[in-house]
Amino acid sequence: MNVATHIDNINSFGQFAGFYGIGAAAGAAGAGVGLGVSSVLAGGSFLGGVMGTSTVVSTGFASGFVSGAAGGFTGGFVNGFGNAAMKPGNDFGDMLGAGWDFGWKGALFGGVAGGITGGIDAVNHDRNFWTGSGKQYGVIKLNTDGTATFCGEDDFKIKPYGEKVEYGTQLNNNSSITISNDGKVTVKVPNNVNRINGIVEVSKTTSIDSRSFLQGRRFISFTTSDVNGIEFFHGYRYWSNPFDSFRDLFHYRGR
Amino acid sequence: MKKFILLCIYATFGNILYSQDADSLRLFLTEFQKVVFISSDSTYKFTRFIEPDGKFYFMEGFVDSIYSEGGTMIWSKKNKTGSYELKFRYVPGPIETINSYFPIKGKEHPTTDIIDEVRGSYILKQLGEPKIINSTDKIVRVLYPTEDLNLCKYYRVFKIRFFTDYAKLYSFSGRSVDYKGIQLIRIDSCMLKKKDIGHFKKQLSIVSAVSDTTCRRPGNPWILEYNDSVEYKHFIISDYCSRGKKNFKPIRGFRDLIIGTYIKYYNVNSLVYP
Numbered sequence: 001m002n003v004a005t006h007i008d009n010i011n012s013f014g015q016f017a018g019f020y021g022i023g024a025a026a027g028a029a030g031a032g033v034g035l036g037v038s039s040v041l042a043g044g045s046f047l048g049g050v051m052g053t054s055t056v057v058s059t060g061f062a063s064g065f066v067s068g069a070a071g072g073f074t075g076g077f078v079n080g081f082g083n084a085a086m087k088p089g090n091d092f093g094d095m096l097g098a099g100w101d102f103g104w105k106g107a108l109f110g111g112v113a114g115g116i117t118g119g120i121d122a123v124n125h126d127r128n129f130w131t132g133s134g135k136q137y138g139v140i141k142l143n144t145d146g147t148a149t150f151c152g153e154d155d156f157k158i159k160p161y162g163e164k165v166e167y168g169t170q171l172n173n174n175s176s177i178t179i180s181n182d183g184k185v186t187v188k189v190p191n192n193v194n195r196i197n198g199i200v201e202v203s204k205t206t207s208i209d210s211r212s213f214l215q216g217r218r219f220i221s222f223t224t225s226d227v228n229g230i231e232f233f234h235g236y237r238y239w240s241n242p243f244d245s246f247r248d249l250f251h252y253r254g255r
Numbered sequence: 256m257k258k259f260i261l262l263c264i265y266a267t268f269g270n271i272l273y274s275q276d277a278d279s280l281r282l283f284l285t286e287f288q289k290v291v292f293i294s295s296d297s298t299y300k301f302t303r304f305i306e307p308d309g310k311f312y313f314m315e316g317f318v319d320s321i322y323s324e325g326g327t328m329i330w331s332k333k334n335k336t337g338s339y340e341l342k343f344r345y346v347p348g349p350i351e352t353i354n355s356y357f358p359i360k361g362k363e364h365p366t367t368d369i370i371d372e373v374r375g376s377y378i379l380k381q382l383g384e385p386k387i388i389n390s391t392d393k394i395v396r397v398l399y400p401t402e403d404l405n406l407c408k409y410y411r412v413f414k415i416r417f418f419t420d421y422a423k424l425y426s427f428s429g430r431s432v433d434y435k436g437i438q439l440i441r442i443d444s445c446m447l448k449k450k451d452i453g454h455f456k457k458q459l460s461i462v463s464a465v466s467d468t469t470c471r472r473p474g475n476p477w478i479l480e481y482n483d484s485v486e487y488k489h490f491i492i493s494d495y496c497s498r499g500k501k502n503f504k505p506i507r508g509f510r511d512l513i514i515g516t517y518i519k520y521y522n523v524n525s526l527v528y529p
Contacts, residue, residue: 055526134403135404137405152473154312155472157312197330199330200325201329202325210337213336247499254403254527
């Protein structure tokens with residue numbers, strides 16, 4: 001590619017080899033740095049990423065953007081610096097200037113491309129597009145004061161029955177729930193939860209009409225025979241919802 | 256031709272009508288079994304549950320064998336709604352015994368804290384792995400879940416055995432897809448190059464300076480254990496728990512070296528499928 005774009009400047013085999021080598025070096029350096037940074041963001045080693053032996057891979061737009069920008073900058077810098085060096089009459093300052101110029105453009109394009117690729121990778125692995133964080137399934141208790149408590153399925157299922165009951169949500173007098181006169185219950189999905197997609201009714205005397213179950217992005221609604229009862233809401237959240245730190249932007253997945 | 260078109264229409268309507276029973280109440284039957292977990296000086300009671308899709312988990316204590324009702328679940332996924340009748344069924348028979356693969360000293364561990372040891376011992380037993388606590392061979396072993404946050408159905412075990420002048424890397428794949436629970440589905444082994452053996456020995460010397468430690472929650476922990484024929488150590492660590500904590504870096508590095516070497520030797524892109 002680098003040879004093709006500089007074909008007018010090639011007058012000898014030496015120049016051909018020079019431009020060819022610069023293109024190859026830029027590609028290799030960019031890819032290596034991008035993979036290395038990706039591995040570091042995932043908690044692995046830089047060398048493990050370059051060698052392809054890292055056990056984890058960073059995923060999501062944010063990680064993809066950073067590793068793509070790092071790789072793009074490196075590749076662009078090597079390309080710009082090297083091509084400027086091939087031009088007769090250029091001094092070191094010219095080479096550095098060209099390196100920076102190609103570098104920031106490479107970082108911009110690499111970042112956007114890496115971000116989109118990382119986001120798609122995250123979605124393909126059932127993760128959050130922006131951060132790459134994993135889905136944690138569990139039980140959501142909507143407290144009467146409008147707050148919510150999330151318990152992961154691995155923790156919930158191993159609890160004795162007496163403790164499981166504590167995660168049931170009281171429908172009546174709950175600020176997250178509205179109940180109409182015809183028994184239709186509308187539940188607002190709390191902010192620290194991404195989706196409620198199931199209800200477990202343990203009482204034998206109460207029934208929920210499954211055909212009335214409606215799921216929206218931030219709400220669910222259903223009709224129950226007992227609006228004073230207790231229901232168990234199942235759903236998921238992406239890990240680090242809400243954010244605690246800058247680190248929560250960058251997630252990884254196992255290979 | 257007309258007959259063929261009519262047949263197609265009937266088939267289409269038939270399929271639509273047949274599919275409508277997706278909204279009817281279906282059975283979701285979870286089987287459970289009593290399990291005794293034995294450590295060096297204590298015996299613990301647990302109940303193992305296995306769901307129809309193979310998801311398994313352990314609960315403290317023996318659940319009454321007559322327990323059967325779990326309620327009704329209504330769920331929605333991708334605009335499809337369905338209902339499940341949640342039932343539990345006791346599996347009669349002798350109480351299963353699981354001997355601990357890990358050193359647990361008496362009541363210093365609350366029962367809820369040893370759930371990872373119970374699960375780990377169950378998986379290693381199912382995969383036919385021996386205990387390495389009292390081994391006279393030099394062995395490093397990692398039990399690795401392929402799901403980092405939720406209940407896991409697919410586990411890998413990576414083991415390195417060091418002999419006098421060579422070392423072998425073993426990989427065991429276990430999968431749980433039905434009531435049978437976790438089953439061994441594949442074993443691989445290969446000889447390690449001298450250069451890689453050197454890397455392992457170097458990393459082992461770093462890790463040997465770290466004392467036994469755990470960092471279990473949140474997430475599914477992996478278990479790394481080694482016996483260098485002088486001392487035995489084990490570490491129970493989840494990636495989410497150890498994120499950003501420098502003191503776990505040598506252990507994570509060792510885990511990465513073992514699994515990374517497997518990836519390099521077998522040229523695999525994914526650890527989830529064998």
